[in-house]
Amino acid sequence: MLKPHSILVIAGTDSSGGAGLSRDVAVAAEFGFAVKPVVTAVTAQSNDAVRRVELVDADLVKAQIEAAFADDAPAAVKIGMLGDAAVVRAVADALQGRELPIVLDPVIASSSGARLLSDDGIAALKESLLPWVTLVTPNLPEAEILGVERLHNSCRAALLKGGHGESDVLKDVLTQGQSEAVFAAQKQAFTPRGTGCTLSTAIACGLADGLALEAAVRQAHHYVQNWISGLQASD
Template structure:
């Protein structure tokens, strides 16, 4: 029997299906991967609001990660919503020494504005995750909260997403040390929920396929733009 390739996704659920693990699984499946899901939070969400959030205990999050590695190690990891400092630290402890590409989508708030990572969690993310993951993918508001200078000085690589920027052309900027690559796209008529999840999961799948970081980002950027265009065409 052929064994399905699986990436590890550490994230929260979204009852609307628009973001979180639901979206991650759809993207990974389309790109040829199954998902080993590690649930960090259960959220009650509609497209307009976050109604309730229940965080999973940090020791259970860590146990899920350890169990996911027990059978066979995934070729890449994507990290999304973490919720609080205890979960951030548990994830960092569980993955410490893990020699795999890790993509961190720093989910700080929902599209509706609801805070999804506590202040303690933000501090723990800065200390425990930003310096050693393969890639961090903040949008412009997230980069302001995490600190633009900190991101560029302490992270191995940063993809600064320009979706919140002004103008007709959006620019995602990948920085690796002194190297900078810009991925441009025409601003679409609308932006669906879950674009951050889609992009970061697609990058993780590219890295799992053995692509270099810039190539993985380029492939994922094209995938996201094609997805949005397809949604518009369907309307």
């Protein structure tokens, strides 16, 4: 049975179903939440490549967000692919001042390497969203682009994901001000597409349930490891 509150997911579609909004909806459903979807981009993707991307007009993105709050307000927000500066600013304008948890997964490139956020979009992300969202969840390449020092010093909280690390033990590091928490896991045989979507949506669901940030991250980290293990067992 679904819970009385939904979560708002702002992201692109993925025609392969492996990532983006379709993955977000699947994860939220497992946690008992319906999703209010805000589409920022339509992508034509296979498991191997991004073939085409069409961004949604920024005004329409903002209108979708405002309409989502017009009825029953969501309990948390997850932000994924944004595409360019206009969409970043539209999202920031529509969410600024709303009192609810907001998790930002800064989608800069696809797993296959296709660029999904423009240079001006990265600049707008740093200026308009990073300083005030509840949590930002970059992987290691994204953290380098955004600036590790900026993430530590300018964000309310950051979760640096270690999935691209070379060690046999991968570590996700959560920083909140001067505090730090490490979530370690053994590297698994393969990493499926959509792990970033899965983790950030699971965290948003935990926050929507009223968990403290560290507890929500711990629950989501455990959920992702079990999901990957289940995929390997089914092969």
